[in-house]
Amino acid sequence: MTYHPGFANHIATEAVTGALPIGRNSPQRVPFGLYAEQLSGTAFTAPRAENRRSWLYRLRPTANHGAFVPYVGASHLQSAPIDTPPSPNRMRWDPLQLPSDPTDWVDGLVTYGATGDVAAQSGVGVHLYAATKDMDRAFFSSDGELLIVPQQGALAIDTELGRIDVAPLQIALIPRGVRFRVKLPDGQARGYVCENYGSLFRLPDLGPIGANGLANPRDFETPSAWFEDSDAPCDVIQKFQGGLWITTLDHSPFDVVAWHGNLAPCRYDLTRFNTINTVSFDHPDPSIFTVLTSPSETPGTANCDFVIFPPRWMVAEDTFRPPWFHRNVMSEFMGLVTGAYDAKEGGFAPGGASLHNQMNGHGPDQASYEKAVAADLKPHRIADTMAFMFETRHVVRPTAWAMATPTMQLDYDDVWTGFAKAQLPG
Numbered sequence: 001m002t003y004h005p006g007f008a009n010h011i012a013t014e015a016v017t018g019a020l021p022i023g024r025n026s027p028q029r030v031p032f033g034l035y036a037e038q039l040s041g042t043a044f045t046a047p048r049a050e051n052r053r054s055w056l057y058r059l060r061p062t063a064n065h066g067a068f069v070p071y072v073g074a075s076h077l078q079s080a081p082i083d084t085p086p087s088p089n090r091m092r093w094d095p096l097q098l099p100s101d102p103t104d105w106v107d108g109l110v111t112y113g114a115t116g117d118v119a120a121q122s123g124v125g126v127h128l129y130a131a132t133k134d135m136d137r138a139f140f141s142s143d144g145e146l147l148i149v150p151q152q153g154a155l156a157i158d159t160e161l162g163r164i165d166v167a168p169l170q171i172a173l174i175p176r177g178v179r180f181r182v183k184l185p186d187g188q189a190r191g192y193v194c195e196n197y198g199s200l201f202r203l204p205d206l207g208p209i210g211a212n213g214l215a216n217p218r219d220f221e222t223p224s225a226w227f228e229d230s231d232a233p234c235d236v237i238q239k240f241q242g243g244l245w246i247t248t249l250d251h252s253p254f255d256v257v258a259w260h261g262n263l264a265p266c267r268y269d270l271t272r273f274n275t276i277n278t279v280s281f282d283h284p285d286p287s288i289f290t291v292l293t294s295p296s297e298t299p300g301t302a303n304c305d306f307v308i309f310p311p312r313w314m315v316a317e318d319t320f321r322p323p324w325f326h327r328n329v330m331s332e333f334m335g336l337v338t339g340a341y342d343a344k345e346g347g348f349a350p351g352g353a354s355l356h357n358q359m360n361g362h363g364p365d366q367a368s369y370e371k372a373v374a375a376d377l378k379p380h381r382i383a384d385t386m387a388f389m390f391e392t393r394h395v396v397r398p399t400a401w402a403m404a405t406p407t408m409q410l411d412y413d414d415v416w417t418g419f420a421k422a423q424l425p426g
């Protein structure tokens with residue numbers, strides 16, 4: 001498997017020499033009788049800097065399929081708007097358990113919450129997955145791009161535009177509409193998915209940081225063209241406006257022999273993140289750890305930011321080093337890939353999740369607080385950690401499933417109930 005470095009670069013790739021038309025997108029006769037097809041990730045008229053599309057050259061056009069019918073499977077996938085009431089309460093969940101029956105990646109997806117409105121192309125869906133079986137069918141979301149954060153087990157993702165291998169500490173980003181199937185080299189896998197209904201994820205501006213730092217573009221990797229020439233039937237499941245639909249093709253959907261453009265799946269290794277932090281005092285806002293951002297119409301107020309808390313040196317002087325107590329106009333869904341998170345001494349396990357919605361007080365648990373105020377502030381490396389946050393301007397509504405699952409920690413408030421009252425002089 002070969003990859004091309006760069007984020008949303010214009011790439012030209014062919015799995016068969018001579019398959020890619022030169023100098024035009026849609027010649028009268030495409031080499032080998034391939035079908036030329038445009039995949040648009042932004043409106044045709046989106047400004048050039050925003051515009052994302054690719055041209056695919058395939059054995060058959062995607063349009064060559066029968067009707068989709070509703071998918072009747074054990075799916076726990078949902079979309080915004082969620083019909084259960086929003087809750088101001090802070091929530092936390094133990095890890096999602098592996099299913100007892102053989103379950104592939106698509107049936108292993110469970111929606112914990114969603115926000116915005118899938119029909120209005122704003123907001124996100126937040127899913128976790130727990131899977132034990134390779135997919136032998138294809139899946140795509142018409143509702144949003146998928147940011148996949150593996151937590152346990154590698155994923156071998158075959159997509160129409162190439163194959164991506166990812167493991168925990170890496171992420172994959174799959175554009176809206178791109179069909180893919182997930183295989184499990186380790187036999188089982190768990191992780192998180194942000195389904196972004198809004199504007200496409202991109203690298204954040206760096207402002208005074210300068211031209212380099214945080215996630216550097218060249219560390220994103222886009223696969224070369226790959227295809228399979230198979231006339232065996234293949235089920236394709238589509239998520240469309242929250243519902244799941246299925247059709248059966250009489251051929252493989254993975255039949256793109258060549259493609260070019262700047263809309264394609266990619267992967268990124270989170271350990272390549274160039275972490276920037278204070279070298280004087282005060283814990284900076286977590287926006288300093290933004291990997292990718294999906295802007296909204298309001299500058300600086302994201303539809304969704306993907307923020308990580310990677311291993312790093314803590315050197316701040318006269319500073320409460322962990323995340324401070326706070327209330328945020330943005331809503332925060334967090335997960336933990338590995339290790340421990342510096343604001344939570346207990347209860348936030350790798351594979352677990354938490355939700356702190358708009359304006360609701362949260363921050364270090366009491367044990368983290370006591371430890372931090374007592375600490376001798378020598379340089380200290382937080383070595384084994386990788387937490388992340390999907391932070392959104394829209395309030396996340398938990399699903400009925402997430403509210404009812406036994407993995408929900410009903411005593412989560414208690415991590416903040418024991419604080420001693422401050423003592424004023426006199």
Ligand SMILES: O=C(O)Cc1cc(O)ccc1O
Nearest residue numbers: 285286323324332343362363
């Ligand atoms: O709530 C959290 O743990 C996430 C978070 C981390 C941080 O360093 C500062 C603010 C913030 O919301």
Ligand SMILES: [Fe+2]
Nearest residue numbers: 328332356362
């Ligand atoms: Fe927070």
